[in-house]
Amino acid sequence: MAGHRTGGGLDPAAFIRANTHVRSVAGVPEIRIHTAHAASGLWRLAGIEDRSSPYWAYAWAGGLALARYFLEEPGRVAGRRLLDLGCGSGLVGIAAARAGAAVVMAADTDANAIAALNVNAALNGVEITAIHGDIIGRLPPAVDLVAVGDLFYEHGLGRRVSAFLDRCLAAGIAVLVGDPYRAFLPRHRLRLVAEYRVADFGTAGSDVPAGVFAWQAEERGRLKKEGWPTNRLSGRFQPARQRKRMVGNVLRPVLCQLLDLR
Template sequence: MKRPRMPNPGPAVFIKANLPISHVPSIPEIRLHMAGPASGLWRLAGRGEANPPPYWAYPWAGGAVLARHLLDRPEMVAGRRVLDLGAGSGLVAIAAAKAGARAVTAVDIDANAIAAIGLNGAINGVNIVAWAADIIEAPPPATDLLVVGDLFYNPSLALRVMAFLRRCQASGIEVLIGDPERADLPQVELSRIATHAVADFGGGTSRGAVPAGVFVLAGNR
């Protein structure tokens, strides 16, 4: 007789139990729940085979470079409303809050990411409003600064994201992009304002540092 299948734990319970808290390489001011070899992320998905690592479980270079930049230049966010698009672990949102942002919102399409952001915000003693949604076809949000890390990883998404960022810029929102110059980053439409060497766990770089850039939309310097 088969035993009844046990329900999967909620994402927050799973993350707390299986993703240890560590300081982010290159950003020791921030700690996150991060996946390791024994985390068993496939169990959170409820399937019996391994799946590609969820983006929110690792600090990627685009988010890391934005977090480092905001912590080094808190005047960029102090007293402002900040929205972190495709927030993943919440790394950039946490950095903005620590740097003195008036209000921080984190948006991601993955409900597991939203659970991780809540836990990671609490670890770092900051308050972040997090919600699961795809907003890039929606009107520009009510914010002063839009931060975007690591969203240029395939051609179709890159086109959609750039169209949204242009609409946001036209409505008066400042846009900052963090990326380690992946193939689908439209560099001809951007201006680089900074470069930092940061770790890129999600990129499979054996935890080594890679140079990543902070960009603004061309014409928005």
């Protein structure tokens, strides 16, 4: 994204450096990022009249939880290739790099978020490969781990992200999701790994619980793969041996009556 400029001719990286404050991240003080303030005027980068600061100007709860987890459990990411999906300002990818990830890629659809990512990565002395664009409709890149912070805030996006994460699992890529239990989080697909109380965007600084979850395959597909066939009547999954015993219990009285053995 070197040399990228907005429609108004602004250099996003230079504008971000000049119009934000460098602050340690609440709950993740090891990392500093360029943070919006009341007079930042970051809305000018988007070239629209909405004067609220963009989403990437803040640390969101899911990203905070993932960043905290990587720094506290560096063995989960050290030496691995990681993709930070929907990276925003780069907090999760920076934490992964600080924790010893061999390669960190970070993707976002907003060119200004990519500019913020690059500025923040340089500030923290880490190298991150930035990917600008919507990659969730594609095959996953060659990584070992995908980290997803706060991408289940909208139903349609959540469905697309879920499909991408399933392609990651099919390719043998592990997936971690950070989220403060938002409405469209598919909880039935998740296994809780860790939980933190962190600040969240839009909560006026009050802490909320946010989980780090391992993304899991659909229950039906996973259980069938493990040899647990479906009970068609109840919809439950049972091992083959248990199903045979149930069939025997149903048929035995009928056979006894036919053979007059009771």
